[in-house]
Amino acid sequence: MSPLIDVVLPDGSVKALESPASGLDVASSIGSRLAKAALAIIVNGELSDLSREIPDGAHVSVVTASSSEGLEVLRHSTAHVMAQAVTRLWPGTHFAIGPTIDNGFYYDFELPNDARFTESDLEKIENEMRAIVREDQPFVRRELLRDEGLELFADQPFKVEIIRSVSAGATGEDVREAGDGTVVSTYRNSDNFVDLCRGPHVPSTAKLGFFKLMRVAGAYWRGDEKRPQLQRIYGTAWDSKDALDQHLFRLEEAERRDHRLLGRELDLFSFPSELGPGLAVFHPKGGTIRRVMEEYSRQRHVEAGYEFVYTPHITKGDLFETSGHLQWFADGMYPPMELDDGQNYYLKPMNCPFHLLIFKSRQRSYRELPLRMFEFGTVYRYEKSGVVHGLTRVRGMTQDDAHILCTREQMREELVSLLNFVLDLLREFGLNDFYLELSTRPEGKAVGSDQEWQEAEETLESVARAAGLELVLDAGGGAFYGPKISVQARDAIGRTHQMSTIQLDFQLPQRFDATYIAADSLRTRPIMIHRALFGSIERFMAILIEHYAGALPTWLAPEQVHVLSVSGIYDDYAHEVALACRAAGLRAQAEPATEPLGARIRRSKMEKVPYILVVGEDDVRNGTVGVNARGSNDPERGVAMKDFIDRVAAESLAHASPEVG
RNA sequence: GCCGGUGUAGCUCAGGGGUAGAGCGGUUGUUUUGUAAACAACUGGUCGGGGGUUCGAAUCCCUCCACCGGCUCCA
Numbered sequence: 001m002s003p004l005i006d007v008v009l010p011d012g013s014v015k016a017l018e019s020p021a022s023g024l025d026v027a028s029s030i031g032s033r034l035a036k037a038a039l040a041i042i043v044n045g046e047l048s049d050l051s052r053e054i055p056d057g058a059h060v061s062v063v064t065a066s067s068s069e070g071l072e073v074l075r076h077s078t079a080h081v082m083a084q085a086v087t088r089l090w091p092g093t094h095f096a097i098g099p100t101i102d103n104g105f106y107y108d109f110e111l112p113n114d115a116r117f118t119e120s121d122l123e124k125i126e127n128e129m130r131a132i133v134r135e136d137q138p139f140v141r142r143e144l145l146r147d148e149g150l151e152l153f154a155d156q157p158f159k160v161e162i163i164r165s166v167s168a169g170a171t172g173e174d175v176r177e178a179g180d181g182t183v184v185s186t187y188r189n190s191d192n193f194v195d196l197c198r199g200p201h202v203p204s205t206a207k208l209g210f211f212k213l214m215r216v217a218g219a220y221w222r223g224d225e226k227r228p229q230l231q232r233i234y235g236t237a238w239d240s241k242d243a244l245d246q247h248l249f250r251l252e253e254a255e256r257r258d259h260r261l262l263g264r265e266l267d268l269f270s271f272p273s274e275l276g277p278g279l280a281v282f283h284p285k286g287g288t289i290r291r292v293m294e295e296y297s298r299q300r301h302v303e304a305g306y307e308f309v310y311t312p313h314i315t316k317g318d319l320f321e322t323s324g325h326l327q328w329f330a331d332g333m334y335p336p337m338e339l340d341d342g343q344n345y346y347l348k349p350m351n352c353p354f355h356l357l358i359f360k361s362r363q364r365s366y367r368e369l370p371l372r373m374f375e376f377g378t379v380y381r382y383e384k385s386g387v388v389h390g391l392t393r394v395r396g397m398t399q400d401d402a403h404i405l406c407t408r409e410q411m412r413e414e415l416v417s418l419l420n421f422v423l424d425l426l427r428e429f430g431l432n433d434f435y436l437e438l439s440t441r442p443e444g445k446a447v448g449s450d451q452e453w454q455e456a457e458e459t460l461e462s463v464a465r466a467a468g469l470e471l472v473l474d475a476g477g478g479a480f481y482g483p484k485i486s487v488q489a490r491d492a493i494g495r496t497h498q499m500s501t502i503q504l505d506f507q508l509p510q511r512f513d514a515t516y517i518a519a520d521s522l523r524t525r526p527i528m529i530h531r532a533l534f535g536s537i538e539r540f541m542a543i544l545i546e547h548y549a550g551a552l553p554t555w556l557a558p559e560q561v562h563v564l565s566v567s568g569i570y571d572d573y574a575h576e577v578a579l580a581c582r583a584a585g586l587r588a589q590a591e592p593a594t595e596p597l598g599a600r601i602r603r604s605k606m607e608k609v610p611y612i613l614v615v616g617e618d619d620v621r622n623g624t625v626g627v628n629a630r631g632s633n634d635p636e637r638g639v640a641m642k643d644f645i646d647r648v649a650a651e652s653l654a655h656a657s658p659e660v661g
Numbered sequence: 662g663c664c665g666g667u668g669u670a671g672c673u674c675a676g677g678g679g680u681a682g683a684g685c686g687g688u689u690g691u692u693u694u695g696u697a698a699a700c701a702a703c704u705g706g707u708c709g710g711g712g713g714u715u716c717g718a719a720u721c722c723c724u725c726c727a728c729c730g731g732c733u734c735c736a
Contacts, residue, residue, distance in 0.1 A: 116665070118666080119665075215665085215730055215731070216664085217665065217731030220663080223732075224733080225662075225732075225734090229663060229664055231664075231665085232731070232732075234731080264672080265672085273727060277728090381736090383734085383735075384662050384663095386662065386731090386733085387662095387733085389729095392736085393734095394736090397736070486736095500736095501736070535736040536736045538736085566694065568693055568694085593693065595699075596692085597693095600694090600696095603698090604697090605696095614696060615695090616695055617695090619695095626695070626696075
């Protein structure tokens with residue numbers, strides 16, 4: 001009889017198993033359904049293959065696709081299957097890395113003879129993957145010495161590079177691929193496919209099957225644009241057809257919300273090709289949304305003690321020499337205009353140097369600090385041709401930009417109140433699920449001393465922690481002049497967007513030699529805080545449009561009320577109602593009865609107007625309206641005109657959407 | 662900037678060496694409508710730009726541009 005070992009299950013209970021026992025044995029001992037669903041096992045906190053032998057006394061937890069770990073294992077294994085399929089179809093392919101990502105995975109390849117994947121290849125690859133799944137190939141783990149690994153992958157240059165880099169002490173992605181360096185781990189599926197991989201993997205390809213290859217794209221090896229560009233295939237993988245279908249449905253939902261599509265359908269903005277890429281024009285309705293956003297923002301900034309400034313769009317290059325932009329940011333700037341006097345003039349990519357000049361326009365006293373200067377500053381950035389994207393990435397944009405100059409002592413408190421201000425403002429626009437990101441010093445392209453950076457980063461971090469929100473580190477993501485906190489918001493369908501940025505800057509005041517006279521009569525260097533709460537108005541509008549799927553809350557809706565008369569003989573009353581709404585500050589208009597009512601209702605509904613009023617004979621007699629609120633299938637009849645107006649005015653003030661029952 | 666894809670009417674799309682199409686939209690007329698599409702007529706295009714092959718190019722080839730999906734970058 002074999003000796004027994006004990007394993008501790010997640011609920012604390014202890015199970016005795018015959019030794020040796022694998023992860024699969026553990027799962028089987030609990031139940032046959034679990035054994036079937038098991039994909040991997042966590043042994044003493046370490047995610048491992050099911051085939052792994054379990055040591056006596058281990059704490060174990062069986063991993064199925066219902067956990068995020070399980071899905072990740074499943075996706076990673078599917079990536080291997082894809083790599084095998086590709087090497088079957090294109091013998092001689094070099095494969096690079098194939099990690100999991102949100103909802104799926106990708107794998108980077110270099111095809112022989114510089115061949116390229118096309119979209120139609122995806123179906124071929126999927127079919128080959130299905131064949132591999134049917135073959136029920138086991139994933140067999142084997143650990144090799146470094147030199148054995150180098151030999152095994154001698155014809156796979158990317159794998160060789162990974163093995164070399166992990167044995168040289170690399171971390172991160174490479175370790176995930178290969179292990180710790182002295183020993184490398186591999187997974188073999190069949191005689192002709194073995195991959196370098198740390199694992200773990202599902203026991204067999206038969207555990208997989210609910211996947212779809214989404215798209216093919218170029219991707220630089222190691223994300224470095226100076227290195228070879230590989231062919232990347234993105235896929236998604238799930239544990240059931242249902243889950244896969246749901247995911248595909250969510251993608252369709254995101255497509256339906258695409259602000260570029262809604263922007264055209266709702267007649268909000270466009271990108272005339274006559275203007276060039278990334279340059280938008282706002283149509284009257286988009287202009288209304290923007291104006292309401294800006295007006296509200298202005299009002300809040302006045303209340304928060306900001307002063308409003310205005311600065312020009314172009315300047316002599318000297319300014320950006322002083323600020324360091326020409327040294328650090330020239331790639332992002334439009335090329336200069338050379339004028340007759342031999343001066344180079346630039347479109348401004350940022351507003352900060354101008355605000356500093358305002359600060360410097362006369363001597364400042366500590367009594368004036370903190371000085372908060374706000375501007376809707378329109379800036380131009382020469383974005384690379386491949387990156388412009390709707391309103392979220394443009395070449396001309398307006399920032400709700402402000403620069404706060406304060407003393408070192410004031411800095412912390414200013415940041416704390418600023419963060420509260422931001423979050424409160426964003427909540428008024430209907431976003432309420434946030435986390436913070438701290439971006440630190442960018443290696444190799446930063447100005448300032450180590451000590452200054454350290455102080456700036458520590459201050460920002462402590463302020464961010466004090467806010468009590470989740471904090472994520474974005475190492476090396478800061479601007480060249482200082483670190484930043486950015487507020488990330490999750491939208492209605494769970495995507496995250498970078499919203500506000502708050503940057504700390506010890507550099508610019510120094511470069512411009514900005515000073516104030518402190519209480520001790522000494523010239524003292526102020527601290528500068530850069531901040532944009534919307535980020536850019538364009539991007540923020542895009543996010544709102546997608547968040548609300550175009551159905552903006554009443555206060556932001558470009559048209560709030562449409563008044564439709566049942567027939568032309570009540571058009572006068574419809575106008576009267578619209579005028580009364582407008583007198584109460586609502587955006588309302590009467591639509592003439594040129595078409596049947598149903599057609600006009602449909603038109604207004606498609607425009608996502610919050611309130612459609614229908615008026616007819618009863619209403620003319622009683623001074624009432626029929627109210628059809630957006631989202632409701634159940635119109636109200638005979639509502640007193642004044643009651644309706646009061647209700648919508650209140651709703652608008654509260655920044656709410658129509659209440660539907 | 663790089664890789665892949667796509668450019669036909671305002672929008673969505675069909676056509677694929679031999680007279681440029683549909684639906685929606687727009688305009689006009691008729692219709693007077695109680696909650697998501699009345700009827701009719703009309704209107705609409707250098708088939709992204711340029712070059713080439715050809716008797717003939719929207720269609721085949723080259724090139725540029727724009728857009729879409731990624732990479733790098735980023736508000």
